Amino acid sequence: MTATLTEAMTTTDASSRGRGGPTRRRAASVLRPRKSVAFTILMAIFVVYALVPLLWLVINATKTQAGLFSSFGLWFSDDFVIFQNIWETLTYDDGIFLRWLGNTLLYVVVGAGGATLLATLAGYGLAKFRFAGRRAIFAVVLGAIAVPGTALAVPTFLMFSQLGLTNTPWAIIIPSLISPFGLYLIWVYAVDSVPTELLEAARMDGAGEFRTFFTISIRLLAPGIVTVLLFTVVATWNNYFLPLIMLSDPTWYPLTVGLNQWNAQATGVSAQPIYNLVITGSLLTIIPIVVAFLGLQRFWQSGLSAGSVKQ
Amino acid sequence: MTTLSRSRSEWKGLAFTAPFLIVFLLVFVAPVVYSVYLSLFREQMVGGNAFVGLENYAELVVDAQFWEGFLRVLLFLVIQVPVMLVLALVAALAIDSARLHASGFFRIAIFLPYAVPAVVAVLMWGFIYGDQFGLVANLNDWLGASVFAPFSRDWILVSIGNIVTWEFVGYNMLIFYSALKVVPGDLYEAAELDGAGAFRVIRAIKLQALRGAIVIATIFSIIGSFQLFNEPNILRTLAPNIITTFFTPNMYAYNLSFSGQQYNASATVAIVMGVITAVIAYVVQLRGSRKEER
DSSP: HHHHHHHHHHHHHHHHHSSSSSGOOOOOOOSOOOOOHHHHHHHHHHHHHHHHHHHHHHHHSOOOOOHHHHSSSSSSSSSOHHHHHHHHHHHHHHHHHEEEEEEEHHIIIIHHHHHHHHHHHHHHHHHHHHOOTTHEEEEEHHHHSSSSHHHHHHHHHHHHHHTTTTTTTTHEEEETOOOHHHHHHHHHHHHHHHHHHHHHHHHHOOOOOHIIIIIIIIHHHHHHHHHHHHHHHHHHHTTOOOHHHOOOGGGGGGGGHHHHHHHHSSSSOOOOOHHHHHHHHHHHHHHHHHHHHHHTHHHHHHHHHHHHHHH | OSOOHHHHHHHHHHHHHHHHHHHHIIIIIHHHHHHHHTEEEEEEETTTTEEOOTTHHHHHHHOOOHHHHHHHHHHHHHHHHHHHHHHHHHHHHHHTTTOOTTTHHHHHHHHHHGGHHHHHHHHHHHHOOOOOOOSSHHHHHTTSOOOOOOTTTTHHHHHHHHHHHHHHHHHHHHHHHHHHSSSSSSHHHHHHHTOOOOOIIIIIHHHHHHHHHHHHHHHHHHHHTTTOOHHHHHHHHOOTSSOOOTSSHHHHHHHHHHOOOOHHHHHHHHHHHHHHHHHHHHHHHHHHHHHHHH
């Protein structure tokens, strides 16, 4: 019974429906409720709210600038120019969009990758070793979860400009390296998923701690690591405030700041609106991240629920 | 013998933690210390940088622009946060109820906006709100009157609130859903034996299980509201007369630094907002855990 319940909650409803065929159907109960059409429709409204803006983006990426103004927002205009739009987006201003894409990838790979590595090492160290100051470290880092990046951004900028780091990639990468939430998640995850007996057995065999970590523990931690990686990737990919204040040279911009600059180009004295490129560029910006989330669902959903056991 | 000696364990544990700690000191602790320092000094006309004690704070307390922004985000959070969290809660309970067709699809579809960068979300909604080729323009045409004006003084907070809700409702739903998923099955079995109905189960089991998650989501949302920056700052291009440079405290701090070079005043705003946020987060947490004990 418990297994059925868990299954009903974790998998799509197809399996549980198949199991409770007509012959075995009992009265609806808390444990095995009837599927409700009304309920499904209610939630469908929710989904419409979530997806309509994205649908709008996809549809309007197929229009020319003139078509944007002359056609209904949620339907296609007469010209279907998405490939031309993509080409123009990639080549506009000597291909600056590709440069921004490259910058974003650099910040994501080094920043989010580094953040995940540091959080994993530290979370594991805090979970599996006893040492002085451990509790204090944990308390401070937990407190830091409550400090949002934007609050620190202005002071960090002032400090980095003293150090001569502004307007360099380091100004984006270094602050991205810390994920207090990531550390917390790995810590919680490591407590249960890496058995202390296993570590002791490895020690008896004479394996060094770091070797044990990289050969054994890291595999056990994998769902937690993927979860942290995904969330740090999203945070870095979507970062706007930090690069906005740290960078003045457009050649170091990530996609987010670049796109907003394209959009701002539509107003002002020498206005040159390129709405079709802003829309197409926005679409190109979200595709990789949406694909990553959809593709890695299985991992991050299990990682997240492990994190909530201890909440 | 098989366990590590205490000193060796200490050394190894620290070695794992040290890289994080070093960077943490550089990008979390140092900026905080530095802005406290800045908030106590001021560039004087005569004598350059001078220690002024709490003068910057005294000035901020009577700064009407700061309080205007502060009250605005307060109003924003009092309305937007409950609306968003209740929607997220309803969605999580519905998806967890096993009464939905294709619940997996609902879960991922509602969560999807979280993956969209704030910049893209605001640009998108900005276009949709627009009176040139937006859906709102289509809607007003259809109604035959300008019923909705997203960029007017009366509507701007609603417009921003809608964008923030759209971005984060799925994320909060997922936090709630993850907490519901770990409720042990025998609790439900016991409830069924007792003949408890669906609403009884929600009240007696599910909401209890969600308490911690609700406290955490509330704290994060409050912090997010106090730090409101991206959405109004990007919308400013579309509504420059409505969204001022001190629309939110964070925008005020930003503009003090980057348009006015008033770094000391800017640091003071950051510190004051940080302290207020921390106090409120602490109170919420305290109240949340007290209820848990009851």
